[in-house]
Amino acid sequence: MSLTTESSTNFWLTRPFSERSTQIFLSVLLAALALVTILHVAVPPDNPLHVGAYTVNLFGKYLSYALLAVAVDLVWGYLGILSLGHGAFFAIGGYAMGMYLMRQIGERGTYGHPVLPDFMVFLNWDSLPWYWLGFDMAWFAFAMVLIAPGLLALVFGFLAFRSRVTGVYLSIITQALTFALMLAFFRNEMGFGGNNGLTDFRELLGYNLRSNDTRLGLFIATGVALALGYILCRAIVTSKLGRVCVATRDAEARTRFIGYRVERFQLFVFVVSAMLAGLAGALYVPQVGIINPSEFSPIFSIEIVLWVALGGRATLYGAVIGAILVNYAKTIFTGVMPDAWLFALGAMFVLVTVFLPKGVAGLFRYLKRKTRDDHPPKEATA
Amino acid sequence: MSLLQSLTTRDRVFDFMAPQASPVDVRHGPILYMEDVSVSFDGFKAINNLNLTIDDGELRCIIGPNGAGKTTMMDIITGKTRPNEGSVWFGSRHNLLQMNEPDIASLGIGRKFQKPTVFEALSVFENLELAMAADKRIFPTLTARMTGEIKDRIDEVLGTIGLIELRFQPAGILSHGQKQWLEIGMLLMQRPRLLLVDEPVAGMTEQEMERTAELLTGLAGKQSVVVVEHDMGFVRSIARKVTVLHQGSVLAEGSMDQVASDPSVVEVYLGADDEEAA
């Protein structure tokens, strides 16, 4: 809920801290991070309360998905742009990180080449392609984690929003975008490891990726990134710019007529969202140990949208809930009865859109309103 | 490839760095000047050699039967539709045909749609806040602060349109008439030089209509107002000068009485609608 007059602070970046929902979200998130850390470090492994390295890793993966879902909710919930291609930004961020991790392997690869990753030696390449240069430096690679997806979003969004491609059309071409990228990354000639992608990572910033401490560190880093990403998105949506976004979502033409260059606002938010997705991808890759073209698959992108829809559109915290819920369910299902997972996923798509259009967050708010029948909170429509 | 061209044309990519639009020059008379404008959709001529001038501070009513081209005319002025030929000038300096919607809006042309469109998910207050004349580029908007001055200005408009008590309600719950006023209020926040108002009293009660008439006549003088309306009673109550459109061009122009006695006007309206002919 965006308050304009009662805000105690008026600086846009600190505004979210005065919101109750953000306070609750951050407390819960930090508490969860602390709890997992304590249960992992302080509780001995034979105690049933102990959280193993595998679980920490799994939670870290969920948190990176949650950040991705927040990025999607920013554009879908507040800007009304249903991107079916956000997996592409996620994957590109992941590849940027993967390239750094590949270069870190150095001579320890199977072929022992000092510079070239194994798959390039295998393909008989004799030098690094130009776009691999610089990825041995952490600062450059980490910058590319944001810049590469941001740049793609900038070019794509510039063309799309300038021609006022919106609604279903935009959804379809974002899907085509990620599909085209998937096909491209499958090609060995692209220089990203083709089918197999990038894997066999050793260390990140000198820390061994296989050690439990690194895993815990990555988990905490992902949690912090989620918190920061959440605050940034909240700051955007509670600013006047956020209200312009909502205005654009609900009446694009009207927003133009009162003097806003809608396409630039769309572009700005789209690029921010893509960068967040890239960051999520970069945090995801070292935790799962591989990045391959399947992250570009249109199905993955559309699944992200389901997380947001299930959690509740245009709330941001709903996106986090949805991402964690769906992926937890996926872990359970694929372990117990893998065949049923796609049925469950499909059913979720149908049930959420038909019966729970405002998601879990909408359910919360409905229950809250029933118990404490105060002022009617305003909600996103359509 | 023109796509590439537009990417390389510096003023397209960096036009947010261009100086703000200079104020409207009305020393040479009219604030809006349309000459020989024609536009057609699939061979159907919606506007046909239209000539129209609006003076600074004038309140002009435009009437005409359905399909006379009233809405299309507004679309052309606000940059939504590009005419096939003709010229449209705002003051003597700004060629509207070379500008897009937000540019035209920030130049000081406000428009109220036939169907009231307000931002339903936002509160009444926020609707007005967004409409307010301000730096509407991205970063100023992102870092915009709510100051006492802005609040006062919004409250002032809220008073004018009578929506003070509803200020924190979502605009979606307003009644039809209230939405119309909110839209007019949003226009006022823009401090436009020229207001285009499409059917402001459609679906309003007598009382609401009177209030709207007061509002619009109060605006004239400070601003130029163009009202498109079907309701003849309402037009008679506010109009000083009336333009009759028919089949995309001007059929008659003058005071309400002059126009009403024009035989060609009578012919066009005859049998069309008794209420309108009254």
Added chain:
Amino acid sequence: MRRFLSLGLLCLLLFSVTVTAQAQTSATVEADDAAALELLEALDVRSYPAKGEAIIAILQSDDERARDWLQSLLDGRLQRTDDGRFVVVLENRGRDWPVADALTGEPLGDMSRRDLDRIGINNALRNQLRSAIAVVDLYSPDVERRRTSATRLLGEVDEELAAPLSELIAEEEDAQVKRRLTQALAIYQVESGELEGVETLRGSLHPRVRVALNRAANGDDPIIADAANEALISIEQNLKINRGLETLYFGLSLGSVLVLAAIGLAITFGVMGVINMAHGELIMLGAYTTWAMQQLLPGQPGLALILSIPAGFMVAALAGVAIERSVIQFLKGRPLETLLATFGISLILQQLVRTGISPLNRTVITPEWMSGSLVVNDALSLTLNRMYVLGFALVVFAGLMLIMRRTRLGLEVRAVTQNRAMARSMGIRATRVDIMTFALGSGVAGLAGVALSQLTNVGPNLGQNYIIDSFMVVVFGGVGNLWGTLVAGLSLGVINQVLEPWAGAVLAKIIVLVFIILFIQKRPRGLFPQKGRAAEG
């Protein structure tokens, strides 16, 4: 090797004349089995040259079983049992093979493959055998056999064969065999320095003719080389045209598939505005209907295929109606939600097929009359199944056009899409129209599936592969415009095929996708946009 072969051919020709004579006077020759056994024994030696001699010996013998022996030897089916008998393996699949006696032709029942020894040959012998069989076949009464063997002789003619070949050409009645033999002779003429051979070869597109001309063009005789060069240039040009035609054909074929997949979508998405992400799975259902029909009617793939056309339509249409009634109708006016819900349905349908039938691809048989190809010339042959699908796509398109333009349903659909409230007030039952339209669009997807089952693998992912392409086609052509879909589908197919040779299949697809993405951004309403007020909504 060449000399070795020609020796055989010389002997062979002497023999062949007698063989044909004998064949006409019926098999009065009492086959001397002992002699025949000797001939075969000679094959079962280590040395390959010795085997070559043995083959010649078989040819020279006037045994009428010679061709069968040679063919079996070539196919590796002439084998020897442990007790030294020669047998022909009839079918070498599985562990036990049915065999027949090589001498008497009597079936001997199944034998374990471990009890059999194959008589091995090498590539040189394989070539020798093929040529030998080709020459034998030239005298065969079967036209097809003569055609194959005549083609086989291109570039294989030598001095000894040249003279009798002229006679054969004179006697030959089939034009095609005659042309081939003439060309074969001409190649020999070119090789032996006769200029007129080049003239004869000028119009031919066969690769072996080009090989011969190329050799001549690089040869010592300047006159012949010049003539050959000239002939080669004209052949090259001719080939280029044929290659262009072939690309066009493949492009149109791919395009017709795209049109078929997209045309149903053009109805549900283009006309009704419903985003049905399960459209691909409706196509899949159509393909599986064909498979099921062939399971029901074993041995009659053609009939099953024809019956699948109405059945596939009905199955997909019913599935479509079920989707519309159960989900889509509750999401009216919320296109993005419809997209998500139908995507969920597509996942469920895919998984249903995976668990209910199999995650693996099913085999759908192509009926006899649809397999094979239409040979236009040596460089261009058009596969029949693609031609049928192309025709089918056009028929479906024409049918849909008729329905939309000429029937009451079409009129009502157009009325409802333009102004729902008004149409209802005029007594059109909008809900019924919705159902019918959706059924029509879905049914056409089923038809696409029936057609696709003849071209691609039928598996659970069949539809998924087409959904993005279909949307691209509809959007590229202009939503709401059936002609646009046709033009867009065919042109995208052709563009894809034109790009493929120099970009590769995957890159061609990427280029096409990027092209459409850019195109939509330039012209958001497609090739044939709807104009005016209605389009603004």
